[in-house]
Amino acid sequence: MTDTLDLAARLRFVLVRTSHPGNIGSAARAIRTMGFERLDLVLPARFPDPDATALAAGADAVLDAAGIHRTLVEGLAGSNLALGLSARRRGVNLPEISPREAAAQALAAAARGEQVAMVFGNERTGLENEELAHCHAMVRIPSVDDFSSLNLSQAVQVMAYELRIAMLQDTPAPPPPMHDEPPADATQMEQFYEHLAQTLDDIDFHKGRTPTTIMLRLRKLFQRAQMDERELRMLHGILADAQRMAGLAGVKKG
């Protein structure tokens, strides 16, 4: 299996005619959080720029290494597959695919050793028809019809996110344990339910209701919570204090 880092290195994000340097910085941060490093800029209006650096929020290495190009052809040099992001639906004579499909195609190509470019247009105009003509497919993020335009760096984030998810699906990392402490085992839970049942008796909770129904409901509730040992100790402590109060009340009553 190809290493995740190798795959990531075969993917580049190409921003075409970006107006606002802040968006370049935000895009750098977005791709960096998702494990990508390669940014290519075609005719950026202003770059380098303090706004880009500020919004990169530490992804300076991505900005420093960014390629700056005069033409999209130059920005796509060496790439085998170019996927252009676009909000527009009118006939572009290109297959329209979703970000998820694009991620699958991009990774399949990268796994074959190909270079892949994700291409993003100008903030206001998007990718022009001539620019889309350099792409192999058009990727549409399924926004709503009456408010369809994502911010440029948000579109980059969504695409980078889908690529990362697709890369992780081959090797999903196991989720970390929910608790710091060991989860309670069945024996410990039974001891807890016994303590709970005894306490309900002691505090005179039942008052003619069926203890078994009540205990069944309480079991389900606490089973769902999937408790750890510390939580169990805490609940035992609460029950013990309630029993102590019942004892005091009972002794004085009797």
Place this chain on the structure above:
Amino acid sequence: MTDTLDLAARLRFVLVRTSHPGNIGSAARAIRTMGFERLDLVLPARFPDPDATALAAGADAVLDAAGIHRTLVEGLAGSNLALGLSARRRGVNLPEISPREAAAQALAAAARGEQVAMVFGNERTGLENEELAHCHAMVRIPSVDDFSSLNLSQAVQVMAYELRIAMLQDTPAPPPPMHDEPPADATQMEQFYEHLAQTLDDIDFHKGRTPTTIMLRLRKLFQRAQMDERELRMLHGILADAQRMAGLAGVKKG
């Protein structure tokens, strides 16, 4: 089948202690592009603000209708399921789920008629432990370990995107509800925690330990259980009896 608009109306995005109004505007734009409208702000540093309006880029209706709250409890009022976005992996005693899993859970809940909140913390600090204690699960966007922090509005965009994708996919029949009775909402849960805290005081549980730490642990435990109203009534009943015993014990003691 439930209409997509109905489902979207049951979802809210809650931003907690947002420092930069620009991020509020970007978040409004992000959710609007994905078909959502409801934004709730808990203690925003500055709002309304020209930066918010500028970055909303036309999603003014979302900003105009945004709820402004002094507490997270207020921001979650009426919600049955709260999912908190967090980059941190250390033991939070909450299940950790992916954005995709979160979207599936959120939509299943909305399809059952429940109100769902997606909760986002401060830009620098994320969601504090006490804030996560109001959530039922923690959502982690799978960023890389050495550069894990997404911009706030980017995290909102990713989550809104996954929700939109999930809504667009053939809305499968929602899984049967976990409960026969309505799920408890955030306000009811707060009342329960108040009753629980008072009872712990009454039965003299603390004995010098910090009540806030204990209550935080208990909150997480019971949040995980996602209780219904009948279970809540049962627990209130148990607490009332424990208090009664403490009262009897105390009266006789004094």
